[in-house]
Amino acid sequence: MNVTEALAPPIGLVRHESRLQALALWAAVLLGVLFIVLPVAALLGRSAFDAQGSFVGLANFETWAASPALFESALRSLRLAALSAMICVAIAYGCAWSLTMTCMPAKGLMRAMLLVPLLAPSLLMAISLIYLFGNQGLLKGWMGGGSIYGEVGIVVGSVLWTLPHALLVLVTSMSTIDARLYEAAETLGAGAWRRFTSVTLPASRYGLAMAWVVVFVLVLTDFGVPKVVGGQVQVLATDIYKQVIGQQNFQMGAVVGVVLLLPALGAFFVERHLRRRQAAALGVRAVPYSPRPQALRDSLALAGCSVVALGLLAVIGVAVFASLAQYWPYQLQPSLRNYRFDDMDGGGWGSYWNSLALATGTAALGAAATFASAYLVDKPVHGRIGREVLSLVSAVPLAVPGLVLGLGYILFFNHPDNPLQGLYGTLAILVLCTVAHFYSVAHLTQLAALRQLDREFEAVSASLGVPFWRTVWRVHLPVCAPTVIDVAGYFFVNAMTTVSAVVFLYGPETTLASVAVLNMDDAGDIAPAAAMAVVIFVTAGAARGGLALLRAAVVRRTQRWRLRETT
Amino acid sequence: MLAPNRLGHAPTATSVPAPETAPGLAGGHTAASDPAPNAPPAGAAGWLGIRGIGKRFGSRAVLEGVDLAIEKGEFVTLLGPSGCGKTTLLRILCGIETPSSGRVWLGDRDITDDPPAQRRFGVVFQSYALFPNLSVAQNVAYGLAGMDGGHRRRLVTELLQMVGLAGHADHHPAQLSGGQQQRVALARALAPGPNVLLLDEPLSALDAQVRAGLRVEILRICRQMKVTTVMVTHDQDEALSMADRVVLMHRGRIEQQDAPQRLYSQPRSHFAASFLGGMNLWPGRLRADGWLQVGAARLEPPAGLDPGVRPVHVGIRPEAVRWAPEPRPGAPVADLRLLGRVRWSVFRGSHCDLGLECPALGEEVLLRVLTPGGTQAPLQPGDALRLTLPASALVVIEGA
Numbered sequence: 001m002n003v004t005e006a007l008a009p010p011i012g013l014v015r016h017e018s019r020l021q022a023l024a025l026w027a028a029v030l031l032g033v034l035f036i037v038l039p040v041a042a043l044l045g046r047s048a049f050d051a052q053g054s055f056v057g058l059a060n061f062e063t064w065a066a067s068p069a070l071f072e073s074a075l076r077s078l079r080l081a082a083l084s085a086m087i088c089v090a091i092a093y094g095c096a097w098s099l100t101m102t103c104m105p106a107k108g109l110m111r112a113m114l115l116v117p118l119l120a121p122s123l124l125m126a127i128s129l130i131y132l133f134g135n136q137g138l139l140k141g142w143m144g145g146g147s148i149y150g151e152v153g154i155v156v157g158s159v160l161w162t163l164p165h166a167l168l169v170l171v172t173s174m175s176t177i178d179a180r181l182y183e184a185a186e187t188l189g190a191g192a193w194r195r196f197t198s199v200t201l202p203a204s205r206y207g208l209a210m211a212w213v214v215v216f217v218l219v220l221t222d223f224g225v226p227k228v229v230g231g232q233v234q235v236l237a238t239d240i241y242k243q244v245i246g247q248q249n250f251q252m253g254a255v256v257g258v259v260l261l262l263p264a265l266g267a268f269f270v271e272r273h274l275r276r277r278q279a280a281a282l283g284v285r286a287v288p289y290s291p292r293p294q295a296l297r298d299s300l301a302l303a304g305c306s307v308v309a310l311g312l313l314a315v316i317g318v319a320v321f322a323s324l325a326q327y328w329p330y331q332l333q334p335s336l337r338n339y340r341f342d343d344m345d346g347g348g349w350g351s352y353w354n355s356l357a358l359a360t361g362t363a364a365l366g367a368a369a370t371f372a373s374a375y376l377v378d379k380p381v382h383g384r385i386g387r388e389v390l391s392l393v394s395a396v397p398l399a400v401p402g403l404v405l406g407l408g409y410i411l412f413f414n415h416p417d418n419p420l421q422g423l424y425g426t427l428a429i430l431v432l433c434t435v436a437h438f439y440s441v442a443h444l445t446q447l448a449a450l451r452q453l454d455r456e457f458e459a460v461s462a463s464l465g466v467p468f469w470r471t472v473w474r475v476h477l478p479v480c481a482p483t484v485i486d487v488a489g490y491f492f493v494n495a496m497t498t499v500s501a502v503v504f505l506y507g508p509e510t511t512l513a514s515v516a517v518l519n520m521d522d523a524g525d526i527a528p529a530a531a532m533a534v535v536i537f538v539t540a541g542a543a544r545g546g547l548a549l550l551r552a553a554v555v556r557r558t559q560r561w562r563l564r565e566t567t
Numbered sequence: 568m569l570a571p572n573r574l575g576h577a578p579t580a581t582s583v584p585a586p587e588t589a590p591g592l593a594g595g596h597t598a599a600s601d602p603a604p605n606a607p608p609a610g611a612a613g614w615l616g617i618r619g620i621g622k623r624f625g626s627r628a629v630l631e632g633v634d635l636a637i638e639k640g641e642f643v644t645l646l647g648p649s650g651c652g653k654t655t656l657l658r659i660l661c662g663i664e665t666p667s668s669g670r671v672w673l674g675d676r677d678i679t680d681d682p683p684a685q686r687r688f689g690v691v692f693q694s695y696a697l698f699p700n701l702s703v704a705q706n707v708a709y710g711l712a713g714m715d716g717g718h719r720r721r722l723v724t725e726l727l728q729m730v731g732l733a734g735h736a737d738h739h740p741a742q743l744s745g746g747q748q749q750r751v752a753l754a755r756a757l758a759p760g761p762n763v764l765l766l767d768e769p770l771s772a773l774d775a776q777v778r779a780g781l782r783v784e785i786l787r788i789c790r791q792m793k794v795t796t797v798m799v800t801h802d803q804d805e806a807l808s809m810a811d812r813v814v815l816m817h818r819g820r821i822e823q824q825d826a827p828q829r830l831y832s833q834p835r836s837h838f839a840a841s842f843l844g845g846m847n848l849w850p851g852r853l854r855a856d857g858w859l860q861v862g863a864a865r866l867e868p869p870a871g872l873d874p875g876v877r878p879v880h881v882g883i884r885p886e887a888v889r890w891a892p893e894p895r896p897g898a899p900v901a902d903l904r905l906l907g908r909v910r911w912s913v914f915r916g917s918h919c920d921l922g923l924e925c926p927a928l929g930e931e932v933l934l935r936v937l938t939p940g941g942t943q944a945p946l947q948p949g950d951a952l953r954l955t956l957p958a959s960a961l962v963v964i965e966g967a
Contacts, residue, residue, distance in 0.1 A: 017682065017684075018682070381663065454692075454694050454696040455694075455696075456692040456694060456696035457696055457698065459658075459661070459663045459683065459690065459692065459696070460690065460692065460696045460709075460755075461709070462662070462663070462682065462683035462684050463661055463662075463663075463683045463684070463686075463688055463689065463690040463710075463756070464684075464689075464709055464710025464755070464756075464758075464759060465684040465685075465687070465710055465712075465759065466684075466709060466710060466712060467684075470712075474698070474701070475698045475700060475701070478700045479699060479700050
């Protein structure tokens with residue numbers, strides 16, 4: 001065989017493949033900088049200028065610190081977030097322990113019930129609290145003369161909606177405990193309590209700390225619950241809103257934003273550190289623990305979990321029930337009058353359709369973008385610097401609260417000198433901002449899925465003369481399809497329920513359902529607000545259900561290879 | 568049933584357009600069209616030529632000045648302990664890694680800067696890297712995109728027959744055993760008719776029995792396809808039993824390259840001597856009278872040794888040590904003849920490894936005796952014996 005004949009390039013493009021990858025990589029970095037980094041930078045910058053646009057250094061921060069109301073609300077925010085996180089993690093730990101370390105019956109059902117609040121906006125919980133413990137609440141007597149409005153309401157509401165987040169972190173952490181440790185403890189004569197204190201607790205300490213940090217940040221940066229049940233009590237999140245929307249004081253809004261960003265940033269690094277420590281503490285070949293039945297323990301676990309799960313469902317149920325009642329709590333016959341949103345402020349059913357469009361767009365764009373960015377971070381052989389930069393940019397949203405990102409978007413995209421100013425007030429910017437807001441978790445999920453693939457797939461297809469994009473299409477995408485669908489669902493549900501970033505960005509033509517809940521509640525139309533929250537909840541649930549069916553169909557079609565039939 | 572020449576050439580002949588690059592190369596054996604000063608004379612460096620390859624990761628040198636010439640159709644193994652740079656060298660050959668220095672030549676062409684796809688090297692990775700969502704047939708056909716459907720199907724069928732998986736075309740990799748997956752990876756790598764086949768520890772993930780069978784299979788297939796093959800392995804048995812030539816690597820350099828038998832019988836360094844099988848290796852010196860001195864013993868040197876007083880190491884394989892029972896068992900081992908006494912013994916099935924004390928040498932002597940069919944070893948700890956170290960079996964390694 002002639003040497004040169006054998007050496008002819010099979011495809012002319014081959015030489016350009018790594019260049020194409022580099023181009024895509026830097027394009028992704030550019031987009032990340034444009035839609036994540038620059039808005040945050042705009043916010044940081046704005047905090048150092050006065051209303052006339054002259055540089056004032058830290059003067060705005062001095063004004064902020066000198067204002068007793070603002071400074072106190074910062075301290076209050078930290079205190080309430082810490083307290084909520086403590087209560088929430090304590091309850092979630094019990095549930096996570098029951099789900100992983102016992103043989104209680106109906107585990108799947110319990111888990112599903114405990115995770116239901118993920119589908120509802122945090123506002124829904126707060127509205128339910130008002131129906132239960134408000135001035136005309138069913139259970140007002142339980143408050144013993146106190147009021148749900150204020151710090152109590154914020155803590156209770158926050159615990160209710162953050163519980164599933166803490167549960168997910170804890171279950172993941174506890175299901176990785178090495179079973180051999182229990183076997184060793186048992187052969188050394190340790191009783192159940194000693195096994196718990198000497199194995200379970202130490203092994204789940206990073207999970208506990210991570211769950212606490214996650215809930216702390218969620219509560220600190222949440223805007224819905226304090227807005228609805230906070231009453232006169234102000235926190236950082238409501239301060240930003242008041243400064244920007246109420247007083248059009250962007251400098252002070254930016255300052256509060258920076259103040260909110262700092263603890264979130266700190267929590268981000270603490271969480272990352274904890275995650276690394278946990279990964280390092282895990283044995284390479286940990287054996288998963290499978291508990292043995294033990295009647296008393298299992299019944300107690302079931303009882304405890306049932307109380308929490310039914311409690312959560314009851315709270316959500318109250319809002320559903322109230323929204324369907326003629327006039328709560330006096331006329332309880334069913335009626336859909338609260339669902340006639342077109343008679344109310346807040347944008348009517350139009351805002352629901354906007355939200356649906358936003359959620360669909362976010363799901364599609366978000367799933368595609370995170371798949372691409374995860375691929376570009378993990379797979380190309382070359383461009384190490386570009387890949388590290390992209391990885392870093394993709395992690396930024398994890399540390400940036402939604403309110404801060406939303407305010408950054410106004411300051412950056414509404415700036416008269418920005419050529420992209422036309423985006424402002426459109427649905428497109430809402431989609432982009434929501435994708436950016438929830439980018440990190442989705443990116444990391446896709447990355448984890450892609451990393452399960454063999455490291456040598458790229459090398460194999462290169463050595464066979466097959467361009468990388470064909471391998472992505474024929475192998476990576478089909479294998480990762482279930483993850484891509486999960487990520488789409490994550491984006492959809494979050495886009496439906498979020499208020500924090502978008503509250504600054506919606507325009508008259510782009511009102512949103514979740515914001516409508518807020519505005520109707522603000523106007524005193526609590527029942528319609530509850531009704532809209534229920535519509536969001538049902539839509540998110542339906543979308544999750546629909547995507548679960550799609551996922552099952554895709555798995556049947558493309559994942560046949562996972563089933564190990566004997567030949 | 569099988570037409571190896573067609574298998575080997577068909578894809579190249581049908582799917583590859585005529586080369587538009589490298590005018591003047593088609594005819595000949597001169598490197599005139601390449602003005603690079605380090606260009607080797609064409610043909611002199613073998614079919615696949617590696618010239619002064621070095622690779623650094625940061626400040627760590629993984630490969631240094633590696634030169635290697637591989638002839639067309641040859642089966643070469645790169646053997647060495649983990650971390651010796653053998654896998655890095657393989658990855659440089661297939662173009663996944665770029666060398667920090669040096670050039671790679673294929674025939675009369677410098678392919679150092681060619682991307683993997685342009686080299687047409689088939690690669691079988693340690694993990695096989697079979698696409699899990701594609702069937703066996705789709706995996707094998709993966710590199711045959713440019714070929715028309717009927718042709719491709721026939722080729723895939725022939726390849727699967729050759730690797731003994733004709734009935735598994737529609738299965739997915741997860742349904743196959745490790746050995747079967749390995750053969751699919753081999754068929755996939757061979758399908759486009761590669762210039763060179765690269766095997767990265769292809770058998771290391773398999774258990775011992777499957778491994779032995781597959782060695783024979785791989786050799787048969789490579790011979791049948793007449794494909795130039797480079798295999799990386801850390802398993803000396805594998806290297807010795809499969810290769811035409813073993814390239815022994817150590818710390819990023821080639822320690823020695825030779826035919827397997829020669830490498831085993833005439834290692835030229837400490838490392839080569841000790842890495843391949845057990846070896847007695849004792850410090851000694853070459854005396855003015857031409858004899859070797861180890862401890863208090865005087866040994867007859869092997870033929871062809873350069874004269875001159877100098878420190879050397881003297882080695883002998885444990886199975887090459889000859890012995891005879893000492894007529895008076897239990898007698899003190901006092902004189903300076905090569906008398907020894909068994910100190911320990913380890914039964915290994917087909918043979919028995921013994922450790923002897925030998926006061927004359929002042930060193931422990933390893934001895935291997937056959938125990939055919941697991942018979943009782945002829946020597947027990949405490950037994951005394953007389954040793955002979957045949958000059959022809961002695962290995963002399965220069966240096967203290």
